[in-house]
Amino acid sequence: MTDAEILQGVTDIFRDVFGDDDLVLTPDMTADDIDDWDSFNHINIMVATEVRFGIKFQTAEVEPLRNVGELLSLIRQKLSVKA
Amino acid sequence: MLVGLANLRMDFLRTNRLDRLLLERFPTPPAALQTKPIRLALLASSTADHLLPAIRIAALRRGLWVTIYTNQYGQYQQELLDGSSPLHLFAPDIIVFAFDARHLAHGIGAGSGRTSDSLADSTTARLVTLWQTARAAFGCPIIQQTALQVFPALIGNNEHRFDGSAYGFLQRLNARLRTAADAERIELLALDDRAAADGIAAWYDPVMWHRAKQEVHPAAAPLYGDMIGRLLASLQGRSFKCLVLDLDNTLWGGVIGDDGLDGIVLGQGSARGESFVEFQEYVRDLAQRGIILAVCSKNDEANALAPFHSHPDMVLKRSDIAAFVANWDDKPANLRRIARQLNIGIDALVFADDNPFERDIVRRNLPMVAVPELPVDPAFYSRAIADGGYFETLSVTPEDVDRAAHYQANLERTTLQAAATDLPQYLKSLDMVMHSGPFDKVGLQRIVQLINKTNQFNLTTRRYTEEEVLAQMADPQVATLQLRLLDRFGDNGMIAVVIGRIDDRGRDFTIDSWLMSCRVLGRQAEVSTLQLIVEAARQLGAERLVGEYCPTAKNAMVCDHYAKLGFDLADRQDDGASRWVLPLASFAPTENFIANVRKNND
CATH class of the missing domain: 3.40.50.1000 (HAD superfamily/HAD-like)
Structure with a gap:
């Protein structure tokens, strides 16, 4: 899976979670940048990401995530282990 | 349109998104829906917020609008007992108890001295008390979720033999819940069966539990919601037929x-x-x-x-x-x-x-x-x-079992009708017999079913729950009628339900609900029914019958019902609703084709 495909997949998830079809993700985006990004929606993002990419995050992997860029590279890393 | 949207198969994110749009667009129930909006209280022992959108969407898929209340985290018991709590203010008409396994199994463990048997007994007893408290407070249907088997086994295949096992406790509890639910007339939400079919991993992820106290996995929320939706539909008699x-x-x-x-x-x-x-x-x-x-x-x-x-x-x-x-x-x-x-x-x-x-x-x-x-x-x-889950049914009544034969006989009747030369001759040839009586426990399920699903021959389309019907049965100012119709092709089953109330002055008997099964249309069964209503009203000392017609999208066929039966128009509203009056002093029975009327137990 290419980086562009991963970004597209994650963008789709964010757009569904926040109900905003114009949302554009940037690597340095954090929970502070999106109004509704609370703990409830954070869990929804993680679960949807697992389902969408067929991967499973460990508790210890999710907690230190600081921004969208780190989420993207974690997905990339998980997918490469899977492949 | 709304129902069509909700029918699309959706994952949990799409479900949440549709739910959010609906809540923004419709802060109050949309007028177009035919059903009575439902006020559902979900009383949970752990996180349940992630389940609410799926419940609302699943209900909408079945044409039901649900407003949901959930308790403050960990406070369900206090809210139930405190008459001034937000729960009591909300006044639910359905309660769902959703308890996580750890909450239920509290106190068990190898070395705890508690046995799974004794804890299953005391936990069941505690739940029965909760059901009874809820029923006394709200008089509404209650749904109890069975426990998800989230615990790992301690000894293995023969886990049931180890009496300190939390796993074995949940096995026993889920078995006891079934007996207790039948005895208390509580409906179960059988998560345990569903998880056994899907695999526990589809329903429960320990990571989600530890992270957010979500026992039901967010990705399983749409199915959870759908299972509740099926029960709600069934409670309202709106399952597929x-x-x-x-x-x-x-x-x-x-x-x-x-x-x-x-x-x-x-x-x-x-x-x-x-x-x-x-x-x-x-x-x-x-x-x-x-x-x-x-x-x-x-x-x-x-x-x-x-x-x-x-x-x-x-x-x-x-x-x-x-x-x-x-x-x-x-x-x-x-x-x-x-x-x-x-x-x-x-x-x-x-x-x-x-x-x-x-x-x-x-x-x-x-x-x-x-x-x-x-x-x-x-x-x-x-x-x-x-x-x-289309055909979800809370219990199978003898009527259900006869239904297929029923519809078959109906087709034969249609054939006979085509053969008979004129309608009176045909109606006479049916040898119709009507059985009438007040509501009783035996007929209750079918009565509630008819009240909630009859759309066409329904003068007021007032929907009542089983609890509300029971309250009416106990009210001395209320008279009720259930009617069965038999003919030479067989038993048509219950074909009419009437609820009427005498006013405090003892003068006007108002027909609150009059509905009939469309199976028996064109048989003049309504004429016989009117006579029975008149008798019931006279027994309560009434001088006049008052009939109401409340128009809906589906009941135009009865807009002239009371006019045809000889009532006088009292008033008509702008929305088409009308009130009709029939003085009883001058009422004389008309001849019709149901010669034989038999009364049971009144």
Whole structure:
């Protein structure tokens, strides 16, 4: 899976979670940048990401995530282990 | 439109998103919905917020609008007991108790000194007390979620022998809940059965529990919501009623018109042939517990009928099928025809067809029809239909079991009607007998069903829960009637329900609800019913009958009902609602075709 495909997949998830079809993700985006990004929606993002990419995050992997860029590279890393 | 949207299969994110849009667009229930909005209290011991959107959407899928209240985290018991709590302010008309396994198993453990048996007993007793408290406070239906088996086993296959096991405790508790629920008339939400079929991993992820105290996995929320939606629909008598079956490659393999009787695949000797037999057996069992069967096939009728008459391995017989439509018209048109023939709503149909094209055209044209996505292999057909939960039923009444025979006899009546030269002669030839009585416990389920699903012959379309009906039965100012109609073709079952109330002055008897089954339309059963209402009103000392007509999208057929019965118009509102009056002093019975009226137990 290419980086562009991963970004597209994650963008789709964010757009569904926040109900905003114009949302554009940037690597340095954090929970502070999106109004509704609370703990409830954070869990929804993680679960949807697992389902969408067929991967499973460990508790210890999710907690230190600081921004969208780190989420993207974690997905990339998980997918490469899977492949 | 709303119901159509909710019918799209959606993952949890899409479900949440649709839910958010709906709540923004409709802060209050939309006027277009035919059903009474439901106020549901979900009382949970851990996080439940992630389940609410799915419950609302699943209910909407069944034409029900639900407003949900959830308790403050960990406070369900206090809120239940405190008469001034937000829960009491909310005044729910359905309560769902959703307790996580750890909450229920609190106090068990190897070395705790508690045995799984004694804890299962005391926990069941605690839950029964909760149900009784809730019922006393709100008088509404109660749903109890069974426990998800989240614990790992300690000793293995024979876990039940180790008395300190939390796993064994949950096994025992779930078994006891079934007995207790029957005794207390509580409905179960059987998460344990569902998780046993899907695998616990589909329902529960310990990571989600530790992260957010979500026992039900967010990705399983749509299914959780759907299971509640099925129960709500069933409580309202709005489950689907009829399974419409395609023939070629749905009931047998191959195409009867091309392959002929000896060319279709059905019966022992081939794996596919056996799969079709097993599917037919499942369908027959559905019919035997009260689901109406219909056939909708693109075929010449003679070809379509041939296997039913002459194939030795056919499990289903022609007499099992209440409406048999085989022609070359499009399927949406034929489904409308079937609903009309059977006198049921088109939204009561489930359409099973192996052909994706036909499924798609039905979904597009008739979004209210349920269309399960049949898998390619017929071995999984019955599972696909069962998993849809279309025919959810809280208990099977004798009426349900007789229903298929019922509809069959109705078709014969129609044939006789065509043969009889004039209507009075036909009606006389039916030898109709009416049985009447006040509501009773035996008839209660069917009464509630009729109150909640009758749309056409329904003067006021007031929906009542079982609890509300029980309250009316106990009210000395209320008179109730349930009527059955028998004729030479058989028992039509309960065909009319009436609820009336005498005012405090003891003068006006107002007919709060009058509804009749469309099965018996055109038999002048309403004339006999009026006489029975008059008698009931006179017994309460009434001087006048007052009838109301409240128009809905579906009950235009009874807009002149009271005029036809000789009532005088008292007033008419702008919205078409009207009130009618009949003085009892001058009332004289009219002749009709139900000569024989028998009364039970009043």
